Amino acid sequence: MTTLEAKDTLFKKKYTLNCRGKLLSLEVPLVMGILNLTPDSFYPGSRLSSAEEALQKATQLLSDGADILDIGGYSSRPGAADISVQEELERVVPAIETILQNFPEAVISVDTFRAEVAEASIAAGAAIINDISGGTLDEAMFETVARLQVPYVLMHMRGTPQTMTSLANYNDVVLEVVDELLVQLGKLQQLGVKDVIVDPGFGFAKTVAHNFELLRRLEELRILGHPILAGLSRKSMVYKSLGIDQADALTGTVAVNTVALMKGADILRVHDVKEAKQTIILLEKTQL
Incomplete structure (x- = not known):
């Protein structure tokens, strides 16, 4: 590999995101910090129960260098309980409003697959919609995104959080993920x-082996022509592979995030913002 080819693998793209008039450059990868307003998120250390707790967490994440705060009120872990639209709204909207009252320049994404929640969150001040279903669970989502003209995270998933584990069947997981994302990208276009x-959807309708194959070949998603988000933080592919608990999975998370960055990830979605920012800074310094 030549020096130019090596440099091409990191921090190459000149994408920007228009977040309520604020342009976020992706020339250097961004960090999206996770705020889970759910009692049953897969990682207990990320669970928050009120707008006040969300504000405390947001204060920490922003201090640690988060570029985006990702707020979700619906647990998407395998087998998670379903909740009503109203309950999701009551969890998410007050948190968005409270955070922006204290940090008006913060860029917030809402983690939801429901168009109604997405629209209410944007009205409350959020700037990005992060849809784990990639538009497959609410037929109104794509029209809503088009009308609002906000950045949209299109994640690959099959089924629902309740059924996705049974749908992790692929002949070639990377090619099939790309093909299924292409269908949805065509609709959005x-x-x-x-x-x-x-977002290839690590852990969503994928086995541990599928997740590592996706990570190994993540650069193949560049064919889609859009920025890539990697959500690997403290997931089962890390802690199950190491035979440890989620609470001890920070070092493993840093390792897989490093690989993701070297394979072309533009945004890291993480629980541990400080460590992710440090990883990006050090990798950037390897570029000539």
Whole structure:
């Protein structure tokens, strides 16, 4: 590999995201900090129960260097309980409003697959919609994103959080993920959606082996022509592979995030913002 080829693997793209008029450059990868307003998130250390707790967590994440705060009120772990739209709204909207009252310049994404929750969250001040279903669980989502003209994270998943584990069947997981994302990207393009981030959906309708194959070949998602988000933080592919608990999975998370960055990830979605920012800074210094 030549020096130019090596440099091409990191921090190459000149994407920007228009977040309520604020342009976020992706020339250097960004860190998205996780705020889970759910009692049953897969990682207990990330669970928050009120807008006040969300504000405390947001204060910490922003101090640690988070570029985006990702707020979710619906647990998407395998087999998670379903909740009503109203309950999700009551968890998410007050948190968004409270954080922005204290940090008006914060860029917030809402982690939801429901168009109604997405629209209410954008009205409350959120700037990005992060949809784990990639538009497959609410037929109104794509039209809503097109009308609002906000950046949209298109994640790959099959089924629902309750059924996805049974749908982890692939002949070639990377090719099939790319093909299924392409279908949804075509729909978004027809509707005039401009800012789309693609997410291969680590852990969603994928086995541990599928997750590592996706990570190994993550650069193949560049064919889609959009920024890539990697959500690997403290997931089962890390702690199960190491035979440890989620609470001890920070070092493993740093390792897989490093690989993701070297394979072309533009955004890291993480529980541990400080460590992710440090990883990006050090990798950036390897570029000539």
